[in-house]
Amino acid sequence: MSASPITKRVQDDVPRYNDEVAVGEDLEFQRRWWKFENAVWILFGIIIVCDVLGVFGRGWLARAKATTRDHAVVLSYERMERAFTPAILDLEIGQNAIRNGQVTVYVSGSVVKELGAARISPQPMTSTIGSSGYTYVFPVTSSPGTIQIALSPPSAGLRHFRVQVAGSEPIDASVLVFP
Amino acid sequence: MAMFTIIRAVFGYLLLIFVLRISGRRPGKQLSPFDYVIVFYIGGITLTGIVGPEASLTNAFCQIMTVAMCHCCLAWLRARYAWASRVIDGTPLVLMSNGQWRTQSLSNMRLQDDDVMDSARSFGTRNLASIRMAVLEPVGEITIIPREERSK
Numbered sequence: 001m002s003a004s005p006i007t008k009r010v011q012d013d014v015p016r017y018n019d020e021v022a023v024g025e026d027l028e029f030q031r032r033w034w035k036f037e038n039a040v041w042i043l044f045g046i047i048i049v050c051d052v053l054g055v056f057g058r059g060w061l062a063r064a065k066a067t068t069r070d071h072a073v074v075l076s077y078e079r080m081e082r083a084f085t086p087a088i089l090d091l092e093i094g095q096n097a098i099r100n101g102q103v104t105v106y107v108s109g110s111v112v113k114e115l116g117a118a119r120i121s122p123q124p125m126t127s128t129i130g131s132s133g134y135t136y137v138f139p140v141t142s143s144p145g146t147i148q149i150a151l152s153p154p155s156a157g158l159r160h161f162r163v164q165v166a167g168s169e170p171i172d173a174s175v176l177v178f179p
Numbered sequence: 180m181a182m183f184t185i186i187r188a189v190f191g192y193l194l195l196i197f198v199l200r201i202s203g204r205r206p207g208k209q210l211s212p213f214d215y216v217i218v219f220y221i222g223g224i225t226l227t228g229i230v231g232p233e234a235s236l237t238n239a240f241c242q243i244m245t246v247a248m249c250h251c252c253l254a255w256l257r258a259r260y261a262w263a264s265r266v267i268d269g270t271p272l273v274l275m276s277n278g279q280w281r282t283q284s285l286s287n288m289r290l291q292d293d294d295v296m297d298s299a300r301s302f303g304t305r306n307l308a309s310i311r312m313a314v315l316e317p318v319g320e321i322t323i324i325p326r327e328e329r330s331k
Contacts, residue, residue, distance in 0.1 A: 021312060021324060024270060025273055026270040027272075029265050
């Protein structure tokens, strides 16, 4: 049995320029593409400006603060964060939050699981695991003092968390994590 | 999740194709230092986001297979549909014909008459007057069709 190659008749269907050279130019498509390109460059510019301003985290627009009514705690965080990128959650403890030289801070489990709390500074005296979160006790000598929680979100999405200092109202906040 | 590594690989591949397509064709048969910077720099930046913290061999293997599959799909689309070929590669563009520059094509492709002359020299053409037609190919090369010498 002969293995003959599969063939097809050559069709000279490439558009010609000036009825001479088969160039295959499609100027109409190219003009539409140039308009599209210009729109994309504008979009790239907008994205870069948004990035500089912090729309995607790590910038001015991303910074957020929340305070309890009694000013016992001021929570500083970023509304927008990026996955696998370090971020800091600051808890500024006021005089009202200090009880017997200690401050007791509760953070919801999402701070550890969804926002990837990697380190807490200073080290708490005690850490207690609860059903929905963690309770830390810190020694305090003077106020205001700051507790820092280093975050590194492991995945993208909208994350909700709660922080509460014993004797004060809770602060609920949300963070949008970009991939 | 393993699925996200695959999604990241697909996204990275398509993003690179798109950005390089938008960045425009650069004339020349070989990559210039200018092109090397773009290719390696964008590639390197993309790599950090695509691989992420998962530096395992399994992850690399699966992502390479994913990129190969994406590449095969795009090549099939190009071969099967003319519109896909136009979108992915672009079409040839006449830059000069019978002594007339196509100024819109030149400026939109960010090219100068010097770029055409560079290519003309490699075709053995000595000056712009000897060029009958200059065509920017989808791969970025400028093809020169010289004027036919009149028979004596």
